[in-house]
Amino acid sequence: MADRKTVPSLKKTPLTAAHQALGARLVEFGGWLMPVQYAGILQEHRAVRETAGVFDISHMGEFIISGPSAEAWLNAMLCNDIRAISPGHGQYTLLLNEAGGVLDDWYIYRLEDQTYLAVVNATETGKDFNWLQKKVASNVTLKNVSEEYAALALQGPQSEAILYKTFDKEIRRIRRNQIMTTPYQGQPVWVARTGYTGEDGYELFFPAELAEGLWQRLLTVGGVPAGLGARDTLRLEACYPLYGHELSETISPLEAGLGHFVSFDKPERFTGKDSLRRQKDAGLPRRLVAFEMTGLTAPPRARYAVLVDGQRVGEVTSGGVSPTLKKNLGLALIDHSHAKVGNRIDIEIRDQRRPALIVPKPFYNNLRK
Amino acid sequence: MNSHIPDNLKYVASHEWLSTQNGIATVGITDHAQAELSDVVYVELPPLGKTLAAKAPAAVVESVKAASDIYAPVSGEVVAVNSALAADPALVNRSPYEQGWMFKLKIADPGELAALLDAAAYRAKLG
Numbered sequence: 001m002a003d004r005k006t007v008p009s010l011k012k013t014p015l016t017a018a019h020q021a022l023g024a025r026l027v028e029f030g031g032w033l034m035p036v037q038y039a040g041i042l043q044e045h046r047a048v049r050e051t052a053g054v055f056d057i058s059h060m061g062e063f064i065i066s067g068p069s070a071e072a073w074l075n076a077m078l079c080n081d082i083r084a085i086s087p088g089h090g091q092y093t094l095l096l097n098e099a100g101g102v103l104d105d106w107y108i109y110r111l112e113d114q115t116y117l118a119v120v121n122a123t124e125t126g127k128d129f130n131w132l133q134k135k136v137a138s139n140v141t142l143k144n145v146s147e148e149y150a151a152l153a154l155q156g157p158q159s160e161a162i163l164y165k166t167f168d169k170e171i172r173r174i175r176r177n178q179i180m181t182t183p184y185q186g187q188p189v190w191v192a193r194t195g196y197t198g199e200d201g202y203e204l205f206f207p208a209e210l211a212e213g214l215w216q217r218l219l220t221v222g223g224v225p226a227g228l229g230a231r232d233t234l235r236l237e238a239c240y241p242l243y244g245h246e247l248s249e250t251i252s253p254l255e256a257g258l259g260h261f262v263s264f265d266k267p268e269r270f271t272g273k274d275s276l277r278r279q280k281d282a283g284l285p286r287r288l289v290a291f292e293m294t295g296l297t298a299p300p301r302a303r304y305a306v307l308v309d310g311q312r313v314g315e316v317t318s319g320g321v322s323p324t325l326k327k328n329l330g331l332a333l334i335d336h337s338h339a340k341v342g343n344r345i346d347i348e349i350r351d352q353r354r355p356a357l358i359v360p361k362p363f364y365n366n367l368r369k
Numbered sequence: 370m371n372s373h374i375p376d377n378l379k380y381v382a383s384h385e386w387l388s389t390q391n392g393i394a395t396v397g398i399t400d401h402a403q404a405e406l407s408d409v410v411y412v413e414l415p416p417l418g419k420t421l422a423a424k425a426p427a428a429v430v431e432s433v434k435a436a437s438d439i440y441a442p443v444s445g446e447v448v449a450v451n452s453a454l455a456a457d458p459a460l461v462n463r464s465p466y467e468q469g470w471m472f473k474l475k476i477a478d479p480g481e482l483a484a485l486l487d488a489a490a491y492r493a494k495l496g
Binding site: 025036037040041042229232233296297298299301320321323350 | 407408410411413429431434435436455
């Protein structure tokens with residue numbers, strides 16, 4: 001067994017000391033020192049499926065975009081249609097390059113008519129900001145507030161009850177993808193009903209100085225600390241893409257099965273539109289599929305080869321053991337002609353071909369409409 | 370975190386332990402190693418009869434997060450594997466030095482045993 005590497009000068013969230021005090025195992029993730037687990041990944045995974053877990057997601061980036069032209073500009077920068085959301089609502093969207101590859105995947109909220117909050121991947125924050133800053137239009141203000149903001153995700157069937165206990169004053173009930181603001185110790189906290197686990201839940205965005213207090217409060221009222229390890233197993237069961245795995249600059253949102261978030265009908269010619277249109281007309285070369293291993297095998301892992309009749313047809317993008325379903329499963333990007341539910345494929349695990357079956361996505365989802 | 374390090378075993382810096390009896394070495398991973406890996410979900414064991422060189426990859430332990438190679442502490446032929454790990458891989462976590470043993474080697478060169486760490490030396494390595 002190899003020792004873990006220690007990497008110097010990693011970025012820390014406002015909660016690093018709190019994680020250490022809980023005995024968390026801290027690891028490097030995209031330049032950040034983050035908790036991968038506290039009590040154990042399986043236990044934390046179960047807590048989110050059965051009660052509620054709390055994740056430090058302060059490494060994620062936040063941009064505030066505002067101004068009279070923000071709507072039209074965002075619609076040219078991002079592939080989903082921002083006009084579909086009114087103030088107090090959010091949507092999943094993607095930032096594309098001209099080739100139709102994915103620079104990043106975002107959640108964006110319309111806070112007010114002309115003000116937006118974008119939540120972006122930690123590892124891509126700098127890249128996204130540089131890309132957008134070069135293209136920023138007049139009457140649009142783009143601010144990177146990632147340093148000033150911290151964030152927590154509260155996820156699981158008991159999230160709503162825990163949220164109400166967290167804030168002293170009564171707070172408004174919101175639906176999936178809605179966002180509202182509520183004060184905590186005199187400062188505004190943005191509360192969005194969204195998440196990355198396949199459970200009901202919330203993500204909270206707030207000034208960094210509130211982080212320690214809110215974290216302790218959420219744990220006191222019943223939230224279970226959960227790390228990046230459980231976050232990954234939970235999102236894999238729910239088939240949510242992870243940037244760098246299911247999405248990259250060389251994978252299009254159409255290949256990743258995210259066509260629902262690409263608006264070809266909006267008036268703005270968004271970056272990547274022409275490439276995606278061509279790809280759609282020509283037929284997609286690859287598709288992202290979900291698969292389960294059919295025998296007793298080791299778990300599939302990212303970058304393992306996918307074979308059909310001994311020929312390589314693609315590779316695993318994410319894989320592992322599903323704690324909820326007790327199966328070995330994964331996502332794979334494979335040649336379109338083989339990407340059909342019910343097809344049998346082989347996964348190459350340490351030079352051995354192991355049988356798997358393509359199944360419908362997602363493996364698991366507990367979201368009520 | 371204080372790991373359990375029994376005094377009667379030999380160790381390798383890569384966190385395997387070894388015990389010997391009648392020229393047969395029993396190999397597993399240390400308490401420290403199982404804690405680092407956390408939840409073990411699968412153990413891939415070497416085929417019986419395979420001859421392993423010292424420090425060669427011998428088994429693979431899969432935790433929820435990742436696959437880790439386990440190395441042969443000394444050279445030898447695989448004469449037994451712990452089949453109980455197929456049904457209950459978490460034995461490696463619960464009982465790393467007993468029920469979680471992985472494989473047995475018929476030691477090819479007893480001279481190699483001298484290069485292994487004793488409990489005090491392994492404890493010092495963990496710091």
